[in-house]
Amino acid sequence: MPLPALRRALAVLLVAAPLAAQDTTSRGVRIGLTYDPGSKPGVVVLPVTGAQGDSVRAILQRDFDNGDRINPIAIGGGVVQDVSRAAGPNWPLLARLGAAAAVQVTPTPSGFHVAVYNVATKQTALVREFPSSAAPDSRAWRAALHRIADDLEEAFTGVRGIAGTRILFERARRIWIVDSDGEGAMPVSETGTPMSPAWHPSGRMIAYGTYQPAGISTLDLTSGRSRTLVSGAGVFISPIFTPDGESVVYAHGVDEGVDLYIAPLSGGGGRRLSVGRGSDNVSPSFSPDGRRIAFMSGRAGQPEIYTMDADGTNVDLLTPLEFGQNAYRASPDWSPDGRLVAFQSQVAGTFQVLTINLRDRSLKQLTSDGRNEDPSWAPDGRHLTFVSTRTGTRQLWVVDIESGRTRQLTRGPAARLPAWSPRLATD
Amino acid sequence: MIRRTTVLSLALLSVVGLDACRRRVVPAPAPVATSNDAQRQADSLAALRAQQRADSIAAAEAAAREAASANQRTAPELAAVLTQKVYFDYDQDVLRDDARAVLDAKVPILLANPAITVAITGHTDERGTAEYNLALGQRRAAQVKRYLEAKGVPEARLSTQSLGDSQPAVAGSDESAYQQNRRAEFQPSGGGALLRPRS
Numbered sequence: 008m009p010l011p012a013l014r015r016a017l018a019v020l021l022v023a024a025p026l027a028a029q030d031t032t033s034r035g036v037r038i039g040l041t042y043d044p045g046s047k048p049g050v051v052v053l054p055v056t057g058a059q060g061d062s063v064r065a066i067l068q069r070d071f072d073n074g075d076r077i078n079p080i081a082i083g084g085g086v087v088q089d090v091s092r093a094a095g096p097n098w099p100l101l102a103r104l105g106a107a108a109a110v111q112v113t114p115t116p117s118g119f120h121v122a123v124y125n126v127a128t129k130q131t132a133l134v135r136e137f138p139s140s141a142a143p144d145s146r147a148w149r150a151a152l153h154r155i156a157d158d159l160e161e162a163f164t165g166v167r168g169i170a171g172t173r174i175l176f177e178r179a180r181r182i183w184i185v186d187s188d189g190e191g192a193m194p195v196s197e198t199g200t201p202m203s204p205a206w207h208p209s210g211r212m213i214a215y216g217t218y219q220p221a222g223i224s225t226l227d228l229t230s231g232r233s234r235t236l237v238s239g240a241g242v243f244i245s246p247i248f249t250p251d252g253e254s255v256v257y258a259h260g261v262d263e264g265v266d267l268y269i270a271p272l273s274g275g276g277g278r279r280l281s282v283g284r285g286s287d288n289v290s291p292s293f294s295p296d297g298r299r300i301a302f303m304s305g306r307a308g309q310p311e312i313y314t315m316d317a318d319g320t321n322v323d324l325l326t327p328l329e330f331g332q333n334a335y336r337a338s339p340d341w342s343p344d345g346r347l348v349a350f351q352s353q354v355a356g357t358f359q360v361l362t363i364n365l366r367d368r369s370l371k372q373l374t375s376d377g378r379n380e381d382p383s384w385a386p387d388g389r390h391l392t393f394v395s396t397r398t399g400t401r402q403l404w405v406v407d408i409e410s411g412r413t414r415q416l417t418r419g420p421a422a423r424l425p426a427w428s429p430r431l432a433t434d
Numbered sequence: 435m436i437r438r439t440t441v442l443s444l445a446l447l448s449v450v451g452l453d454a455c456r457r458r459v460v461p462a463p464a465p466v467a468t469s470n471d472a473q474r475q476a477d478s479l480a481a482l483r484a485q486q487r488a489d490s491i492a493a494a495e496a497a498a499r500e501a502a503s504a505n506q507r508t509a510p511e512l513a514a515v516l517t518q519k520v521y522f523d524y525d526q527d528v529l530r531d532d533a534r535a536v537l538d539a540k541v542p543i544l545l546a547n548p549a550i551t552v553a554i555t556g557h558t559d560e561r562g563t564a565e566y567n568l569a570l571g572q573r574r575a576a577q578v579k580r581y582l583e584a585k586g587v588p589e590a591r592l593s594t595q596s597l598g599d600s601q602p603a604v605a606g607s608d609e610s611a612y613q614q615n616r617r618a619e620f621q622p623s624g625g626g627a628l629l630r631p632r633s
Contacts, residue, residue, distance in 0.1 A: 203565055242572045242596050245565045262576040265569035287569035337563045
């Protein structure tokens, strides 16, 4: 192999390797579109037949749009009739619309039949059946469509979409769950004092802290059964599961400050990890490899973000202390690709969401409108949900860290403390 | 008549005797008094002392009754002192001078009423994160507990908890509201009616 070609091949491997590790293509199918991360391929979702046809099309288009990697080309009026003809797609029209691909979804008695056309080659690029027995407009039915969107996004761009993910949050003294597109918001916990929900890596269980009575509880989302993992005097705050899913790390303290503890799900109580010496240490977040924990600590006076080894040793200040600046930095969340830590910092008297790059410690401010806090990464490592007061009440929003595009996720009563799910297995 | 006198003097003697026993002080008769005059003088002195003692017992009982009713009147005042809140600076658990004064007023009442336990609850203002605020509230309650312990209140009678920013005392997003919300509250329980500390 000539050297330049080898170098190109290596470069491709180097770029593709982390993506492949993070997003395993279930069927290994790639469509022959040239995907440039700087531009979004245009995709036309062709009209869908059947009573729910318009809903199906709207959900897919919105999922593509929310993913920020595909440009769903909006067409309406007479053009809708023209793009898809009995003889097949209207290639010249699709090309004029700037579409790289067209998606045809056909509801069948057993689910959905999906065909993808490559506009450049005028070929059918992919045909796939998506079985679903869910009743139209039900949560499971919408989940099946989100799965189609995520599979197609993976086929188009190499990165699986996040349409099928969900977000936990706290509202009116209960833990709620909402789909990634803002639909289907519903409470999952009893009324009480639940705070800081966190996902088990399986996506089937969650943990949360309560302050009256004080403890850490887990809740099985399938059975609805909850149980108290640890409880007692003092406070129990901000649980997260270890990446192996076998333990919970949380903050606890009575009279000697608040430290991070670890307790196995199999029982036996908690063991202290951090050495805060009377300071407050809360809000842990694991690095994706499970070797480090980012957390917030007031050990130096003002709250800052630190990292430490998973056993509590090798503590490092992550966010730069700026002389004379009384910043307050909190709520770290380690990105799924391990490159960034999102957090909130005091900026001009209120909170804004920032990321810090772990390699060069460069900061990037992602918000500026209202009070913005509690960032939580989507599993694509590109989107963050956070709490913002920009509309007057506390609501969840989503920002694409590449483009800065934001959208409102929740509406209604105040919401806070969001936790974005890992990729969820459907049914 | 004679009989009655005897009974009376016996009664008087027994009172004196009882009193003497209670005080564990045996009044020693003057060894040189042998004449009738001296005997009479001694008798009247003993009677006088007995009378004085009876009077002072009555006076003490009256004072105790008065003190009890005074305590009933001051119990709400004492309870108000016990439940008076202490306030903190932003992101601090350090006890300010005003907080120390409020706690110092509670100490003698707590010492005079050993059956009373107190639940100390730390609160924060709405700034900061909900998670850190829960920790900060706990640190404030713990600081208050440490101070009262140092003043002699047994640890077993003091418990701590935090409600973070979940229960503001007043609504609002200005410094005046924040100051009233950065506080520790006190919930005394047990011990019956509060007794006034000895001054």
